Amino acid sequence: MRSTLQDVLRHDYAAGSSEEFYNEFCERLSFLESLIQPADATDVSALGTFAEEISLLSTLVHHMERSHAGEFPWPFTEYLQALATPLCKEQLAGNEGQPIIRVYAEGGLDTYQINLENDLSSLNIGRRIFTIVFPRTLRHHVLLHAIFGHEIGHAAWTIPRHRVDLLDKVLGPLRASGPLNSTSQATAWLRRTDAPTPIVELRNQYADDEYTEIKRNQLDSWFQEFMCDLFGLVTFGGSFLAAHQTLLLALDPNGYRWGPYHPPYACRKAMLWRACRHLQWHEFPASVVDVKLRADIEAFLTTYSGTTPGPWEDVFTDAQVAAAVDALLPILSSAGTPCFVMPEENTLLPLLRMLREEIPPCGSDLSGSPTPANRNVDFRHILFAGWLVADELAGQGNADGKHGHFLELNKLCEMGLMQQRAIDRYNAAKAGGQP
Amino acid sequence: MSALVKSSILKCMADGKLVVSPIICARQLGASSIDLRLGNVFLMVRARGLSVVDPARFAHTDDTVGDHEYEQARRQKHERYEAPFGQNFLLHPGMLALVPTLEWVKLPANLQGIVTARSSWAREGLSIATASLIHPGYKGVITLELANLGQIPLRLYPGLRIAQIAFHTLTEDAAVQDMGSRFDMAFEPAEGNKAHGDEAFLPLKGKQS
Numbered sequence: 001m002r003s004t005l006q007d008v009l010r011h012d013y014a015a016g017s018s019e020e021f022y023n024e025f026c027e028r029l030s031f032l033e034s035l036i037q038p039a040d041a042t043d044v045s046a047l048g049t050f051a052e053e054i055s056l057l058s059t060l061v062h063h064m065e066r067s068h069a070g071e072f073p074w075p076f077t078e079y080l081q082a083l084a085t086p087l088c089k090e091q092l093a094g095n096e097g098q099p100i101i102r103v104y105a106e107g108g109l110d111t112y113q114i115n116l117e118n119d120l121s122s123l124n125i126g127r128r129i130f131t132i133v134f135p136r137t138l139r140h141h142v143l144l145h146a147i148f149g150h151e152i153g154h155a156a157w158t159i160p161r162h163r164v165d166l167l168d169k170v171l172g173p174l175r176a177s178g179p180l181n182s183t184s185q186a187t188a189w190l191r192r193t194d195a196p197t198p199i200v201e202l203r204n205q206y207a208d209d210e211y212t213e214i215k216r217n218q219l220d221s222w223f224q225e226f227m228c229d230l231f232g233l234v235t236f237g238g239s240f241l242a243a244h245q246t247l248l249l250a251l252d253p254n255g256y257r258w259g260p261y262h263p264p265y266a267c268r269k270a271m272l273w274r275a276c277r278h279l280q281w282h283e284f285p286a287s288v289v290d291v292k293l294r295a296d297i298e299a300f301l302t303t304y305s306g307t308t309p310g311p312w313e314d315v316f317t318d319a320q321v322a323a324a325v326d327a328l329l330p331i332l333s334s335a336g337t338p339c340f341v342m343p344e345e346n347t348l349l350p351l352l353r354m355l356r357e358e359i360p361p362c363g364s365d366l367s368g369s370p371t372p373a374n375r376n377v378d379f380r381h382i383l384f385a386g387w388l389v390a391d392e393l394a395g396q397g398n399a400d401g402k403h404g405h406f407l408e409l410n411k412l413c414e415m416g417l418m419q420q421r422a423i424d425r426y427n428a429a430k431a432g433g434q435p
Numbered sequence: 436m437s438a439l440v441k442s443s444i445l446k447c448m449a450d451g452k453l454v455v456s457p458i459i460c461a462r463q464l465g466a467s468s469i470d471l472r473l474g475n476v477f478l479m480v481r482a483r484g485l486s487v488v489d490p491a492r493f494a495h496t497d498d499t500v501g502d503h504e505y506e507q508a509r510r511q512k513h514e515r516y517e518a519p520f521g522q523n524f525l526l527h528p529g530m531l532a533l534v535p536t537l538e539w540v541k542l543p544a545n546l547q548g549i550v551t552a553r554s555s556w557a558r559e560g561l562s563i564a565t566a567s568l569i570h571p572g573y574k575g576v577i578t579l580e581l582a583n584l585g586q587i588p589l590r591l592y593p594g595l596r597i598a599q600i601a602f603h604t605l606t607e608d609a610a611v612q613d614m615g616s617r618f619d620m621a622f623e624p625a626e627g628n629k630a631h632g633d634e635a636f637l638p639l640k641g642k643q644s
Contacts, residue, residue, distance in 0.1 A: 012516050070476070070517035078519065357451075358574060358620065360539050364457030368449030370441070372458045411622045415539065415576075418475060419457050422537055422594055425520055426459045 001029055001057060008065045020100045021064055024127060028057060063131065066104035072134040075417040076142050077103050079379040080132065083235060084152045086336030088116055088130055088159065099130035110251060111135045114151035116158045130155070140407065142414045143386045146232070146239035147247055152337075153231030157224060162331060169327035170230070171223050173320045180222070180263075180315050186214040190258070195312050196266070198256035215260075222263040229268050230328055233275055237340030238297075239383040241272060241304035242390070270309030274321040276301060281342055288345045293352075300391050343381040351377070351385035351416075355409065360416035361385050363423050374423045382420060386413040439546075439602040440467050447546070453602070454541035463596060470553065470596040474535035474576060476623045477524050478513040485511045491637045493630035509626060518593050526561070526581055526589045533624035535576035537594060542573045544608035548600045550577055556597055560585025563598045571609040575621030 005025055009018065036050050081101055088099055099116065113133040138144055156162045175181065179189035190212045191203070203212055232240040248265045249255055255265035276282065282301055284294055332339055351361040359366075361382050363375030390409055439447070441464055447453035455469050463470040480486075485508050492508055513533070518524050526532060542548055548569030552561060562582040569577060579598055583589050591597070630637055 012514075070515050074475075074517060074519045354456075357454075357541075359454055359456055359541065362457060366448065366451070366454065366456060368445040368447075370445060370464060371461045374457055374459060408620060415622060419537065419539075421520060422459060422472070423457055425594070 001054065001061070002026075004058070004061050005029075005064075008061060011065065011068055013064075013067055018064060018067070021060075021102055021129070024100055024129070025057065025060060025064075032057070060102075060129065063102055063104050066106065067102060071105040071136060072103055072132075072139060073142055073145070073414050073417070075421045076145055076379070076414070077132065077134075078421065079417065080145075080148055083337055084114060084132075084148075084155060085130070087152065087162070087332065088114075088128075088155050089335075099128045101130045101132065103132045103134070105134045105136035105139065107136060109135055109138065110247065112145075112147050112151055112247075114148065114155040116155045140414055141410045142417060143239065143383055143390060143406075143410050144243045144247060146236040146243040146380075146383055146387075149232030149234075149236035149240045150228045150244065152235055153228030154224070156231065156331075157227075162335070165327070165331050166227060170227050170324045170331070173323035173327070174226060174316060175223060176320065178315050178317065178320065180219065183214050183216055183219055186219055187212060189312075189315070190214060192312060196256060196310065198254040199264070199312070202256065202258075218260050221261040225262050226268065226271055227324070227328075229272060230275060230324055231332075233272055234279075234325065234328060234332065234339045235337065236380055237342065237384060238281070238300060238304070239380060239387050240340075241276070241301070242387040244272075245269070245304050264313070266309075266313040267315050269306050270313040271316050271321055273305040273307070273309060274316060274318055275325050276305045278318065278322045278325055290345055290349060293345060293349065296388055296392065299395075300388055303391060340380050341378075343378070343384060347375075347377060347381055348385055348388075351382060352388060354416070355385055355389040355412060358408075358412065360412045360419055362416040362420040364419065374427065376424055376427055377420055379417055379420060382413055382416050386410070386416075437604055438467050439604065441465065444469065444602060447543070447602075452543040453546060454539065455600070456539050458538075465599060468599040468601040469538075471550070471577065471579075471598040471600055472537035473579075473591060473593050473595050473597045474537045474623075475518055475520070475593045476535055477516040477518065478533040478624045479516065480512060480531045480533075481514045483511050487512070488629075490629040490633070493628045513626070520594050521592075523590050523592045526583045526591055528560075528583050528586050528588065530583055532581045534579045534581050534591075535621075535623050536579065536598065538577075539575065540569065540573065540577055540600070542569060542571050542602075544571050544611075545605050546602045547571050547605060548573070548577075548602055550579070550598055550600050553597060553599055559589060561589055561597075569600070571605060572611075576623065578621065578624040 005022065009022070032050065032053055039046050039050070041047075085099065085101070111133055112135065113131065115131040115133070117128040117130075132148075134145070157166060180186045190199070195203075206212075229244065232244060236243075245265075248268075252265060255269070258264045282298065284297075288294055329339055350366075354361040354364075354366070363377040365372040365374050386409055390406060393405055393409070444453065444467075445464070448455065455471075458464065458469065459472070463472075487508065489508075492505060516524065524532075540548065550564045550567040550569060552563035556563070560583055562584050563579050577598075577600070581591075
């Protein structure tokens, strides 16, 4: 294992990024050795546990090897870390333990993950490894990476100090009433005669009562998904809606498939529609005077959060969703994770102009002033501008005939994020702060 | 044909005809040029088992899309490294690396750009661009061909001002059909096709000596 660990250092990683992980791994390995050496060779149970731990370490080494610089978009990752890390600090032995962050790329289109190690007890270790996983083939698709907002929710769920509040205050209202209130009610809901056609077809396809019977664990998982969708919405805003729909419908074009862990997309979208209305994203302050911008944002929200949901999909009331969102916002803000705020017109319009002119969107001053005044722009506003233009291009039926326009748009946004990092860094240094 | 001075460069930018984005500080604006910063991607040319520069590999490329040998030869020639801001890259003596600028550049039909080294780096042996002409209508990052002609390694940090671009007006607008190139909308350095239009002088695919 040590030899494998040393071998992975042959590869190039972003400078310094492998050191913390390497040291942590060495500590864990030494601790494990100290347990194995005195162990009784006939203690099958203990040996089995050690084998599992060794296997886990072996997986971790593989993660490190997949962390080559260039395998994932580092500017996006830096912004994501700043958003997620405060929330994922853990209270360990009275001190806030900063997690060790590993970022790597994996195969598949739906491998987006943020994982925080669950159990620290067996190795008696002090720091969790916090893993961010990108799908390698979507390396440049930063607009889709807004789905990480949902994954932040899963990471937060693993932290005991957040889980209590999430269970009581966020999931509590959602679970209090409605068709998903209990497993028997959920089963009845899935078997309702007024269910949409794709549901009926799926029921007919698997003519087995077992298939439509919702189990306890299944319902718990579904609610965790609903909660994580709210995380995504309040952390990434409109970009989350678009990324969520694009990715989920790519794998389930009807949006009605359900599984042991995930409820039908149609129900998730219905909940997000109610949440958007509660957050008043459809309403604009008087300062937004650009008529086209108002129309574009309205059209965008209609496309990705929908309109009044059908009676079967609509599993929560306004009051339930409002209570859950209102409980979630202070959890995030008290942890130091800033929620998404709809951008002002004077922020959004320049970004949109840049994208339409095929210039990477960032706070760059294009005025031709001899003393350029570049702005700090929230990276989520860059993504939102990207999605608005993507929607605009889709509405034009991709009139330019370029198949790769969505990829190019993503690359422009990816480059915009990189340039924004440079601007942020310069502005911070100028203000006397740390970049 | 004449070179633009600072006020003319700024006017072209204010009119939206010329884009160099972002210009992070006023110090980047020279009397008749704009300083360009080092980007974050480094394509290092490395001698490996299958590394070779052979124009014949680019000839008759219609049937090489997805061709294993062609793609492998192309990919093996360069090692790609990405360095976030605050990190660095060592350019060793004799080494060649393709690096993008931090800035995105868009030229109108009546301007061409000339990229050169900043003198402070040239004095250390850093050669910046051997193909320094940026044609009218170009849009994308500019690829710098970095070579260390000195005897000691150079430590390079993304974001540093390393090159400069000057602009020359043309006698008239370039024709649209003459402006396109495979490097347009370039997001990072890429290998150029050294055979395009010269296939008559190259052996057929599979017949390389």
